[in-house]
Amino acid sequence: MQPSLIERIHQVLKLSPESPALEFQGQWFSWQSINDAMNQLEDSLVKAGLGEGDVVGVLLRNRPAHVAALMQVLASRRCVATINPFQSPDKVSADIRGLKLKAVICDRDDLAHAQLSDTARECGTAVLEMSADEALHISTVQAAPAQASTDYHPALPNTCILMLTSGTTGPAKRIELPYRSFALSLMGTPGHYSSHKEVEDIRLKDTPAVLTTPLVHIGGMFAAMAAVTQARPIVILEKFSVAEIRRALTTYRPKLISLPPAALRMVMDADTPVEELSSLLAIRCGSAPLPPALQEEFENKYGVPLLDSYGATEFAGAVAGWTIGDHKQFAKQKRGSVGRAQPGTQIRVVNADSGEVVPPNTTGILEVISNQIGHKEWTRTTDLAQIDEDGFLYIKGRADDAIIRGGFKILPQDVVAVLRSHDKIKQACVVGIPDQRLGEVPVAAIELRPGSGEVNIDEIIAFAKNKLTSYQVPTAIKIVEEMPRTPSMKISKHAVKNLFLDQA
Template structure:
């Protein structure tokens, strides 16, 4: 019988307490030190009267004390409400006030601005602060150790995370992730991506995982907790950098890491020596579309398979993905696919209006049936997709991304593909903005390749006109120094849209 998430965390903590658990900026913290930090979280939450199911806000940064706090809140069957620390202090304060929690855990540096403590005091919220020196510290940030007032967020006994979505297509929102879904997703991960299943008893791994994606988003949180449940130490990068990943690869020689496409491009642009990636058997990709041209360039230079995947916060992990075996057999024929359905998951494409299942190689709305959801019903996504005769999934855009211009439907990814085919364009993003006559019109932000000059907006529009149907051509293009991105390194379509709306 598979252990519960709580049981697995306890098993891992007891394996070898003095062994390395978390590395940050060159310093290792042992499992025993992580356990002490977790015990401190437990003590202070107990003293504040928080029981199982109570919701605890955490401003999650990629730092070791934050991983310990996350492990303890989940391990005590309380619910984590993720709070984005990359917002302005005023927005963080507004988030805390809106959640009205009994307790919030944050980095000591987050308290430099008084608005957080002021919001917590107004709501009667206990605040714990985290920091690390030679040891990990989690302690009260004020004299108030018991929640005051009433009307705090209700307990959610079956929910492990109130997960903040990425905010790629609009303002971020929270959804409930059940304990069962999250645990099933975690425990099922290793066998799908590796060439064999791990059937042996749980044991401490010698090679660490490398955490490059933000803990505050599902990708980073999933990666960290997957490493813990696999009894694997974690090297924590506060944020992705080429220097940071080169250091981790050189010192620790991991066989598998996860990187978004933007990070792959940064590694290529830095002309990173191929021998520094020779330890890798594969790289998992996700969080944003992987352009086939980028995949081809990267794999040709480094010889490392890129295993693309597709998932959503609602499913607590990946829905589909490439395996090493599939990559060996189908990589060239199925370029552009995000792989096949994960074990325990079924996928289909249906007509948006009738709900009727569509035949292979037909674009429609993607639906998912997963044992991680705990429901026998198909869940409709907002993604346009097609599935070929071999079960490989191709994402063709988002249904809610489609731009309707005077009755004509425009798929932004079609316009992006044309703009990116220009030899001076590095990246492009196409969004729709309101228009009083046509309802909606397409606009584009474009980032040029390094050192490119002598190109202007008129030339880009003329290029688009030569390749696209007239109604697909963006009505306006902005050349930006750098694409606005979310903390998980996705292009923020919401921010791109605001570049044009601010002028209206």
């Protein structure tokens, strides 16, 4: 019988307490140090009056004490409310107020600005601090006032995470992820992307995982907890850099890592030596569309398969993805696909209006049945998609991203594909902005290739007119030095839209 997530966390902690568990900037922390920090956190939460199901706010950074905090909140069956520490102090304070927290856990760096402590005192929220020196520490630095209001967030006994979506297309929102869903997704993942299924065991692994994605988002949180449940040490990158990923690859020789497309491009642009990636059997991709041209260029240079995937916060993990076996057989002819349905998942594409299943290779709305959701009804996504005759899924954009210009529907990714085909354009993002006459019009931000020289906007517009239908051509184009991105390295369409709205 498979252990529960809570049981597995405690099993792993007991395997070899003095063995290395978390590496950060060259320093290792043991499983015992994690366990000690977890016990410190539990004492502080109990003193703050938090029991099972209570919501705990955590400002999650990619640091070792933060992984320990996440493990303890989950292992005590409380609920993690993720708070993005990269926001302004005003927005962090607004999150604390809005969540009505009994306790918030933050890094010592987050307390450098007095506003967090002031807001917590005002809201009756206890403040716990995470830090690391030779060991990991979590302690109370500001207790809740004795006269604090009791109007706290209600307990959520079946929810493990109040997860922030990435905020790629608009302001981030919170989704409740049930314990059952998260555990099923975690415990069922090992082996799917590898060339063989791992036998269920409980032994410490020799090769560490490398955490490259933000812990505050579902991808990073999932990656960290998947490593823990597999009893695998973790090398933590506070933020992605080519220098840090090269250090991790050459020092620890991992077989599998996860990198978003933007990071793959950075590795390519830095002319990273081929031999430094030679330990890798594959690289998992996700969080943003993987351009077929980038995939082909990367695989031709490094010989490492890129295994793209598709998932959503609502499903607590991947819905579809490539396996090494599928890559060997279909990689060339299925470029642009995000793979086939994960085990325990069914996918279909339906007509948006009638709900009827459309024929293969026809664009419609993607619907999913997933074991993680806990019911057998089709759940409609907001993604436009196609499924081919072999079951490979192609994401064609978001239904709610479609720009309706005077009655004509424009799919932004169609326009992006044309703009990126220009030899001077490295990246593009197309969004819709309000228009009094037409309802909405497309605009585009573009990032130029290094060394491309002067670029005339009129030249770009003429290029687009030559390749697009007239109503698809952006009404305005801005050249940006670098695309605005979310912490998970996705292009922030919300920020791009604001570039044009602010100007208006």
